[in-house]
Amino acid sequence: MTLDSASETLLGRGLSFCSLLDPPGSKSLRFLDAFDYATEVVHMRHALNRGYTKPYSIASRLWQRWKGDRFEESCKTVHAVMEDVVSEYLRSHYRKPFEKEDADGHKEGADESGSETQKHVLIDAMAESTLDPTELRYEVLNVLIAGRDTTGALLSNVFFMLARHPDVWDRVRAEVEETFEGRLPDFESLHNLKQIRYLLNESLRLFPPLPLNMRVANSNTTLPRGGGPEGKDPVFIKEGQQVNYHVYALHRSKETFGPDAEDYRPDRWENPELRPGWGYIPFNGGARVCLGQQLALTQATYVVARMMQEFTSITRRDKKEEWQEKITLNTKSLHGTKVALMKGDKKA
Ligand code: HEM
Known part of the structure; x- marks a missing residue:
């Protein structure tokens, strides 16, 4: 449900997923499967690689063995589906300036009373900054990750x-x-x-x-509390230091x-x-x-x-x-x- 609603907020009704109604094996359910698996492995990769950046470290070898081919396939599926969605969006985006009222004077996106029914969706705002398909795909995926699993x-x-x-x-x-x-x-x-x-x-x-969560200091700074014998004094944070x-x-x-x-x-x-x-x-x-x-x-x-x-x-x-x-x-x-x-x- 949250995949469907987050994608509707992002992409509008025409392009959003309908996974609650789609049959097993459909594109939206394959996307869900791939999305779940890929995000699980991405987290694991991050956890294993933290502090072990040498290519032949034990963690990195464990990681190679553990992830298997399913990870690559899942990422491909997620990106392929998103690529389709973004291309479809861009096609309609470029068509828009040429759209005219039909013979009955009915404007696309308007209901019978003539008022606009088309909602402003997030991808429209994103498209004001970029129309690059790859960039848009990453932007859309980013918000989908932020909005779907959290609410779910x-x-x-x-x-x-x-x-x-x-x-x-x-x-x-x-x-x-x-x-x-x-x-x-x-x-x-x-x-x-x-x-x-x-x-x-x-x-x-x-x-x-x-x-x-974590942040990295852009410059030397202090945190207001946490230092001193009772943890009530400021703590010095050096530029570049990570604070979890x-x-x-x-x-x-x-x-x-x-x-x-x-x-x-x-x-x-x-x-x-x-x-x-x-x-x-x-x-x-x-x-x-x-x-x-x-x-x-x-x-x-x-x-x-x-x-x-x-x-x-x-x-x-x-x-x-x-x-x-x-x-x-x-x-x-x-x-x-x-x-x-x-x-x-x-x-x-
Ligand atoms: C219960 C549901 C949710 C929780 C607990 C949650 C939690 C969070 C947290 C903790 C952050 C900050 C991440 C960071 O800066 O390190 C964040 C950022 C964000 N969330 Fe949510 N979120 C939820 C639902 C949503 C939904 C439904 C959307 C949109 C459809 C969304 C969109 C975003 C975006 C775009 C950011 C990045 C903001 C920025 O970096 O400026 N989130 N969320």
């Missing part, structure tokens, strides 16, 4: 935990019922659903889809979230005194804050609300007790999310 991981983690905490499901569902009384959610009311906000906050806190920060650990700090920081408790966010500031950064912060934050939160809120309107309860369908991580370019649940959703007393 958030949603699957939310349902993983809901299946283990029926009391939370009931509380959140009661708010959805009360707010919409069976109507489809509208954009404004979605943002007033406090219980879903707490639910998403808590999932992003305990299972941040991007649990590790561990969002997963930060989000479990007892100093910020209290003694029960490791526990899953969405209602902790009800406490007005909980103001974690830079202690809670699932979307990062500052100049490079996530561009898709509002989109991701709105989409996740909508999906949770709709699921709760359709189903009365949720139960787990796996034997694993604990959430375990699967680390690829981002982090998701190792065992997936196996749940059953019920309507009334019956299993759906």
Whole structure:
């Protein structure tokens, strides 16, 4: 679902994927398979190569053996599909100036009333900077990586935990019922659903889809805290030095979230005194804050609300007790999310 929605934001409806409806073996599902495998291996390559740049190091030989041919094939598939999408986009882009109204005066991209239906999509903004097909392909892929797995991981983690905490499901569902009384959610009311906000906050806190991050200093600088005997003094960072920060650990700090920081408790966010500031950064912060934050939160809120309107309860369908991580370019649940959703007393 998040592949389809992220690609629609990026490319518009005409060019986006339709993997939820496409049959097995279709181009979108082959793309998904290849994309998943390639991002997993890219992460592994990065982890193995860190600090081992000599071509014949043990890590590099292990890497060569481990990745096999499937990696190359997956990358080729991902790039070939993207190349098609970008070529198709460029063809229509170059056609646009020559498009005229048809014989009935109907302009392409306009509905029956004549108003424009064509949405502004991200690739249009990208195409204002470059029309180079390779550059565009990398730009598109970059945003697809940023937007698809992250939101997918958030949603699957939310349902993983809901299946283990029926009391939370009931509380959140009661708010959805009360707010919409069976109507489809509208954009404004979605943002007033406090219980879903707490639910998403808590999932992003305990299972941040991007649990590790890093920066490299452009020039000599200092970090405000972390130095001195008590860790409260500034720390000197030399130009070129890499600073890694561990969002997963930060989000479990007892100093910020209290003694029960490791526990899953969405209602902790009800406490007005909980103001974690830079202690809670699932979307990062500052100049490079996530561009898709509002989109991701709105989409996740909508999906949770709709699921709760359709189903009365949720139960787990796996034997694993604990959430375990699967680390690829981002982090998701190792065992997936196996749940059953019920309507009334019956299993759906
Ligand atoms: C739950 C969902 C998401 C999470 C947790 C998330 C998290 C993040 C984080 C932590 C960063 C900063 C990376 C860094 O600078 O090191 C980032 C950047 C970015 N995200 Fe997201 N993201 C999510 C969804 C999305 C969506 C849906 C889109 C767009 C469709 C998106 C587009 C981007 C882009 C373009 C950047 C790069 C911004 C820049 O470098 O200036 N993200 N995201």
